[in-house]
Amino acid sequence: MLDKDFNGVDGIVCVGGDGTFAEVVNGLILRTQKDAGININDQGSKLIPPKLKIGIIPAGSTDVVVYDTTGYNDPVTSALQIILGETLGMDVCSVFHDNELIRYTVSFLGYGFFGDVVRESENYRWVGPKRYELAGAMQFMGNKSYHGEVKYVPNLDEGHSPMDQHPCGARCNICTRKKSMLDINTNQRSQQAEGGVDEIDLDETDHWNSIKGEFMYVNAALVSGMCDKSPTGVSPAAHLGNGCVDLIVVRKCSRLNYLRHLMRLSSSANHFDFNFVEVHRVKKFKFRPLTPDETSIPAYSATMDSLDLDSGLFRRSSGSYNLPRSTSTISSSSWNIDGEINRLPAIDVNVHCQLINVFARGIEQFEDKTSCNFCCKANKNNTVT
Numbered sequence: 139m140l141d142k143d144f145n146g147v148d149g150i151v152c153v154g155g156d157g158t159f160a161e162v163v164n165g166l167i168l169r170t171q172k173d174a175g176i177n178i179n180d181q182g183s184k185l186i187p188p189k190l191k192i193g194i195i196p197a198g199s200t201d202v203v204v205y206d207t208t209g210y211n212d213p214v215t216s217a218l219q220i221i222l223g224e225t226l227g228m229d230v231c232s233v234f235h236d237n238e239l240i241r242y243t244v245s246f247l248g249y250g251f252f253g254d255v256v257r258e259s260e261n262y263r264w265v266g267p268k269r270y271e272l273a274g275a276m277q278f279m280g281n282k283s284y285h286g287e288v289k290y291v292p293n294l295d296e297g298h299s300p301m302d303q304h305p306c307g308a309r310c311n312i313c314t315r316k317k318s319m320l321d322i323n324t325n326q327r328s329q330q331a332e333g334g335v336d337e338i339d340l341d342e343t344d345h346w347n348s349i350k351g352e353f354m355y356v357n358a359a360l361v362s363g364m365c366d367k368s369p370t371g372v373s374p375a376a377h378l379g380n381g382c383v384d385l386i387v388v389r390k391c392s393r394l395n396y397l398r399h400l401m402r403l404s405s406s407a408n409h410f411d412f413n414f415v416e417v418h419r420v421k422k423f424k425f426r427p428l429t430p431d432e433t434s435i436p437a438y439s440a441t442m443d444s445l446d447l448d449s450g451l452f453r454r455s456s457g458s459y460n461l462p463r464s465t466s467t468i469s470s471s472s473w474n475i476d477g478e479i480n481r482l483p484a485i486d487v488n489v490h491c492q493l494i495n496v497f498a499r500g501i502e503q504f505e506d507k508t509s510c511n512f513c514c515k516a517n518k519n520n521t522v523t
Contacts, residue, residue, distance in 0.1 A: 155198015193497035207498035227492030250355030308500030381491030
C-alpha cells in the first residue's frame with residue numbers, strides 16, 4: 139500500500155475483522171503522510187487526512203467497527219452502504235513511545251486485563267476464537283493488578299460526556315458540529331502552507347490531570363466497542379467523530395467486585411456504576427508504569443454521586459473504599475492496540491478528529507420501534523380504556 143498507484147481509485151474495501159481494518163487504516167495514513175512529507179514521529183505534526191475512503195465487510199470475531207458504523211454485523215448491509223457511497227468521519231489515535239510512532243488505532247487500547255488477555259491468547263491459537271474466553275478466564279483467576287500513572291487533558295465541552303444516555307448514530311449532532319468546525323479551520327488555513335485538518339495542541343497551557351494508583355485495567359475507547367460479547371460496548375456513549383477518546387480506569391478491587399463489573403460489561407447493565415471505576419472523556423493522555431514504591435495509595439474515597447460534566451468524571455456512593463492487598467507479580471502489562479500486542483507500557487496518545495472517512499451511514503436511531511402499522515393499529519383497537 140505504501141507504493142501502490144491510487145490514481146483513479148475512490149476507496150479501499152477490505153473483508154475481515156477489526157485487525158484487518160486497522161492495518162488498512164495504518165497503511166493508508168502512513169502513505170498519505172509520506173506523500174505529504176509529514177514527520178510521523180513529531181507529535182506536533184498536523185496529519186493530512188487520506189483522500190481515499192475505507193470500507194469494511196465484516197468477517198472477524200468481534201467486528202466492533204462494523205457494529206459502531208452500521209449498527210449490524212451483516213455483510214449485506216455493509217456492502218449496500220459501500221455501494222451507495224455512504225460516508226462518515228472517524229477519529230484516529232496516534233500512539234507514541236519516547237517520541238516515536240508505534241501505530242495508529244481506530245477503536246480500542248487496553249492495558250492490564252485486556253492487554254494480558256490478548257498476550258495470553260497467543261499461546262492458544264490452536265483453540266480458535268474461543269482462545270480469548272480461555273485466556274480471559276485464566277487472567278481473571280490470576281487477579282493481577284498494575285501500578286501506574288495516567289495523565290490526561292479533559293474534554294471541556296459540556297455538550298457530551300461518557301455518561302450520556304443517547305449513543306452516537308447517523309447524522310449525530312455532536313459529530314456533525316465537530317465536522318463543521320474542522321471545515322472552518324481548514325478554510326482558514328487554506329492560504330497557509332499545506333497542513334492537516336486536525337491540530338494536536340501541545341501548548342504548555344493545557345491542563346493535565348493525573349491519576350496514580352494500582353489498576354486492574356486502563357482502557358481507551360474511540361468507539362463504543364459493541365459486539366456480540368458486549369451488547370453496549372466498553373463505552374456505550376463514545377462518539378465516532380468528536381475528537382475525544384473515553385478513558386476508563388478500573389482500580390484494584392476484590393475479585394468478587396471485579397467479577398460483577400465484568401458481568402455487567404458483557405451485558406447491557408451499567409458497568410461504570412462502581413466506586414472503583416472512573417470514566418473521563420479526554421483529548422489526549424499519557425501512561426507510564428510505576429513501581430509499588432512510587433504509588434503511595436491512600437484509601438480510595440468516593441464522595442460524589444453525580445456526574446462532573448467539566449471533567450467527564452463519574453463516581454458513585456459516599457463513604458470510602460479501601461484497596462485490597464496487592465497481588466501484582468510483574469512490574470508492567472502490555473497494551474492491546476486494536477487487537478495487536480504492544481509490549482512498551484509507557485505511551486503517549488493523541489486524538490486526530492475525523493482523520494479518516496469510512497463507507498458507512500452510522501447507526502440509525504428510531505424513536506418508534508414498532509415495525510408494522512397494522513399491528514400498531516390492532517393493538518390500539520384492542521386497548522381497554
